[in-house]
Amino acid sequence: MRHGVIIDVSKPIDGVVDQVSKLAEQGIATAWCSQIFGYDALTLLAVVGREVPDIELGTAVVPTYPRHPVMLAAQALTTQAATGRRLVLGIGLSHQVVIEGMFGYSFDRPARHMREYLSALMPLLHGEAVTFKGETLSATTMAPLDVKVDAPPVLVAALGPTMLRLAGELADGTVTWMTGPATLASHIVPSIAKAATDAGRPAPRVAVGLPVAVTTDPDRAREAASRTFAIYGQLPSYRAMLDREGAEGPAQVAIVGDEQSVANQIGAVAEAGATDFSAAPFGTSDEIRQTLALVTALAKG
Template structure:
């Protein structure tokens, strides 16, 4: 890798672990990230790695990096277990860990984890309130509206209390994040959408609080490949009711209505095919490295304090016939493309 000149004006993250390389083989790449200008690693939790284990490894591999989860669902762990996992990672990476939680989706919570996805707003509110008390070592003996905790106290209280961020899309959850959490985590929005969302967050009391955003990036000059991949992802995600409502609020009702109708009719391929190029190009950053970095910096300029690129597989990364060394080189090239430059 050629090392770019780091941008020290803001934090800059990367979604971790990366696809295409076994987790145990990602140490050298993680160790190199600070020299490339990265300040943060943020995990995710869907059906791959859990949110905490990769960050525990990274806390040792690159002790300069800030670490965060984006996100841990509020339903899939009990309140005490969530507090314990948070405290353990905060102890392993003192002053460098941020917990990001969110309501997640019925598929992840109900279909995959066998937990009712009930009262997502209330559960998010109550989880943040519980964590803000528990992580400071208080005894929590409280009946919250969505759950009750009896006489719980952390045995290992982190010396530095980790911030708690709440994932948010529309005004209600943005207000909750602004008023109850230490910041918010955004997802599935364009650089131009950031202004709308951040203005709402700040107006609700979030001015000065942390704003992180996961940004999907496919660093390839093959626009047809990137758009085909982007259409499949958009059809899979933005048909989830919460994301559909989010994009209606952002003004994409007419652009995405054919996709929603096809999906509701059971036509998955038709739904993906109906997503316009302009929507894909807005929500999936793709192109040559220079164009990718320019677009990522627009997110930061519009109000994202911690851009967190999530690298989608490029044609070289997706080539299952490629030798492991070639795939590792393709991943390294993609990481360099999303570095701050």
């Protein structure tokens, strides 16, 4: 299992570059960048990738609705070229409250939207022209995009059965958040693996993101997780995964404890079938430092 870190994108760009540079020096496999309400993730990773060699750079995740697939393909290929083919393109639907409430787009038929989006995006990334007309979008190019670089792997934020089937059939894997090891083992991994096998595709990547805190005070850390990550317990897609796990809220799937306990819990994610793990360090500055040190040690084996 590859060990990665979800980077802190609240820093100035020079600070983000320095952060990723240190992760690369320490042997972390992947630096994952969220796309929320700050930096544009792909632009940021293009900048970082020009400054920092070797480490894989992933988006977790870029929402599809605000970007036409032709535009996202061009941006992703540009970032792939800028980073020396180190991009992992994580994409997702986002959430109804964001797509309708902020962008003013319809969130109707999200699974149909994603199937059609991938039907246009994947050929473009693989150097093909596209002529596609669906029920939720259309895309037509006169020729392939003129960016001569290999396609990045595409991971779809997929949690429900329909989305996992799409990710296995049409993409290279999935990226999850707020999904515990029992749900990974019983639902996520077997569902996407079967879909990939049925479609004749390679075994999918399953990139799992969870909050992590190495701490001497687990109760206090879980209280902090409950406050920090409260919104995720209210979003329907994550709520469904928490319910599957039997978790009251995000604090119950956060990985918290001393070094050995945290290492064991991350090991349980690997045993559940994850190919990638991305830690989202939280807590005090000392706890974050200890968490990064442990993830670095695990990455080195």
